[in-house]
Amino acid sequence: MWLAVFGVLMIGIALAHFLFGQVTYIGGGEVNATMDSDLRFLNVLFVAYGAAFVWASRDVVGRAREINVLGLLFFVGAIGRVLAWILSGAPTPFYVAMLIVEFVIPVVHYFALRMLTTSSPAGAPASG
Template structure:
């Protein structure tokens, strides 16, 4: 399970950095159906793209730690869940978004429990069955 956590953290980090930079560079063109949304949405999208890239860097940082800190995984997963719940709130207030955005929401809601479930996997692997670090 420790390998699964490390792989998922790396994959999430790299994907978030790539998506974030795509939004920084692409502006409105990177938002499905919003190519002509105007300067305000373009500015907002590019700003949040940079924030999302930073979020991805945090996942990459966590994946590089030995062991991966469970508390960091929980915080990052909590942020991921908050984003997914923001999408749910948007549906309740504004209606259904572009299908791609709906797919992302489903992915975010499905992955969050996996992150929480795996959060301690690497720390447990280092502790081993004895529960003491370094003794396996």
């Protein structure tokens, strides 16, 4: 259930950014037409990312590898935020908090999936 909710949340955030543009970025300020175009384009990919979580939530054990790949992408995105922080300065406190979430969620998913795929009910073989 959590992965489906997480995916729907990603889709909602991405659609808000896609439809309403830079005003949906906390502390984002003004952007030029090129950046607006790029941000809206990339949010289509964010919708697909959320949809992939919804898809994966239908068979968590069978799609554990895909869920971990999605988590890795989220984690690498957090590394991108750190790079931006180093090169461009500190973001708003909201994005600092998001950085923590983006580093923690993939790790939690990984270990939760590992427990699900290596444990089995009494007498049943482990899935995965």
